[in-house]
Amino acid sequence: MVENLSLGHLIYLLIVISVVKAGDDDWHGGWFPYAPDVGTDPNPVFTIRKNMYDPKHGVVMGVKDPHCDDAKTNLEIDWDYNPVNHSCFIFNRRQFFESRSDIHPVHSQDYIPKSYSAPHKCMSESINYNVIVPTFGTHRPLWAKYGEYKFLPRQRWVHNLEHGAVVMLYHPCADKNEVNFLRKLVKKCLYRHVITPYNLLSAQRPLALVTWGHRLEMSKVAPKIVVDFIRKHALKGPEHTARDGQYDLMLEEHSEVVSDLKDQELCKGLL
Known part of the structure; x- marks a missing residue:
């Protein structure tokens, strides 16, 4: 069964296995499809930074940030x-x-x-x-x-x-x-x-x-x-x-x- 998997799937499995063994705090490799501390926005132009991420709304409210919303930019x-x-x-x-x-x-x-x-x-x-x-x-x-x-x-x-x-x-x-x-x-x-x-x-x-x-x-x-x-x-x-x-x-x-x-x-x- 493993031999029928694509290279991408194998990489994903190796990452998941490593995380299960080591835990999130000990993992220093790459993440697929994105790291858990940057939110869930796959837009390559803008990545939600850890201090701006809100699991309820996607982006935390009321925090001025020129990379997101500072009520002055764009x-x-x-x-x-x-x-x-x-x-x-x-x-x-x-x-x-x-x-x-x-x-x-x-x-x-x-x-x-x-x-x-x-x-x-x-x-x-x-x-x-x-x-x-x-x-x-x-x-x-x-x-x-x-x-x-x-x-x-x-x-x-x-x-x-x-x-x-x-x-x-x-x-x-x-x-x-x-x-x-x-x-x-x-x-x-x-x-x-x-x-x-x-x-x-x-x-x-x-x-x-x-x-x-x-x-x-x-x-x-x-x-x-x-x-x-x-x-x-x-x-x-x-x-x-x-x-x-x-x-x-x-x-x-x-x-x-x-x-x-x-x-x-x-x-x-x-x-």
Whole structure:
């Protein structure tokens, strides 16, 4: 049977036998297909170093590393700094969306298994989503500081969702009065919020609130629906940390504490 094995298989067997006999700590030879202390990323361009490896997410979160993610390097992989993402231009012309009371808010939910752990990807790899407004998914190891941004890529704010944040999205062409109304409600409800324009929203419902697994899309702000949504779905991410993020490119206003840093009382005094 051994004589039918390829040279590669024989090398693999010799390595396994050596490890079984000597143990990981005593082994000084090569590893197939990669050493156990560098993670499981076979990408030859980037190898996860031992101090950056996390068995749950692939890459440890919240650690600045210029070879992976330091919130400064290779940021154009998520956003090319195109002003169209935060400016009102539809087919190269301005077109403002009128709010309509006859278009009712829509609440949608994504099923996320309790065992799901969202992967972290370094800035050497792109991240794409198969839905317009993701409520979960692969994201960057460093999350965004809480507050309002001129523009924040979704690869960042999806990580904030995982920590229980509420993300407010608005199309740059949305009715400014409605945007301001929603903004005030969100800021009064909790510290752990992110606000950013998002030009992928529809003209029919150019406003949205997003939490882990849930999204609420609107044309016109309904205060009670907004407050109920936040009270019911905020802080429900799988990771319970109120620690602020590290990414702050185009942060215009940092969040202010509402009840406390842990947001133990959501939307205090509202409705």
